Amino acid sequence: MEPKSFAPELELTGRAVLVCGGGSAALGPVRALLDAGAQVTVVGVDIATTIAELGVRDLLRIHDRPLDPGDLDGMVLVVPAHGDHDHDQQALTWARAQGIPATVPRPVQLPTTRTGMGSMILVGGGPGDPGLLTLAGQQAIRQADVIVCDRLAPLAVLDQARPDAVIIDVAKVPRGAYTSQERINEILVEHALAGRTVVRLKGGDSFVFGRGGEEWQACTAAGIPVMVIPGVSSALAGPALAGVPLTHRALTQGFTVISGHLPPGDPGSSLDWAALARTNTTLVIMMGLATLPLITDELIRHGMAEDTPALTVANAGLPEQRSVAGRLADIAARTSAAGLAPPAITVIGAVVGLDLHGG
Secondary structure, eight states: OTTTTTTOOOOOOOOOEEOOOOOOGGGGHHHHHHTTOOOOEEEEEOOOHHHHHHHHHHEEEEESOOOGGGGTTTEEEEEEEOOOOHHHHHHHHHHHHHHHHHOOOOOOOOOOOOOOOEOOOOOOOSSSSSGGSSSHHHHHHOOOOOEEOTTTOOOOGGGGSSSOOOOOOOOOOOSBOOOOOHHHHHHHHHHHHTTOOOEEEEEEEETTSOHHHHHHHHHHHHOOEEEEEEOOOHHHHHHHHHTTOEEEEEEEEEEEEEESSTTTOOOOOOOOHHHHHSSSSSEEEOOTTHHHHHHHHHHHHTOOOOOOOOEEEETTSSTOOOEEEEEETTTTHHHHTTEEEEEEEEEEEEGGOOGGOOO
16 A cells, blocks of 8 residues: 555565654655565664664664755655654755655644543554555544554555554564653553544554553543544464464364463463363464463473464565564574564464365
């Protein structure tokens, strides 16, 4: 999905595009450009956590410094996205002087404080592909005064936000930079109490390991009305996009979704690994890439067959989606050897070995 402001005749696949500014205002353009196959370079200060994480994954290049006219050399498109009028106009002026197409800068200003109570809308954004966001979620984004978004949300849809909507990045990078849940709750409450319509845009579904319940409670405690728009959980979408049905007649009559964030034996883990090993349902492990070796060893220790088919899917629904197949005994090693990184899920069960093409 390309942003509406991109010239429709401009083919971006494999071509160099410059995004001027790396803050929250650049989230939508950056994700949309990556989805369009562009080779993206971001130049700016105060780089948003989500954009920095994309750079760590080598999905784009980042220069954490002020923009220079020389940065435009070799670019086929310039996207001013500082969120600051003067800086964006400067980038636009330099682009026009060099004859490079540029998008019109998006004005960013805090919506006026209104009388009365605002509201908070929890929007589950799906696994990352903008096409898997519900129509209700899309409409909420178009109407929002403030959008508070996660790094795994379908950020390309931010192009459809109102020009004066404020976008706030509250990314949490596994074992890296993050915005605390307490601060996220404060942001939601502060803006809603100022009379604004706040959309909390998350990846997947807000109530499947999304901490949406905590955000609902924080708003309710402040007297703020909350609306929920469900999303397609990556626990369902990831396997499906990789060609794995979670259930299949004669193979399994259910599936179990668990968090692998805490490994077996961790004092904070409440999972019964022995029961999971013998439940005979498809097992979907979310947030478990780092702990996968310990998880698979524990399942084997409790009697799950070592040759049980397994599959890890990373970046489901995005152009960079990749997967690796194996068995319970070696899926952790295969996943590591393939260089797969979060976001990723692992599916374990007979359905992984199902040949859908063979009937």
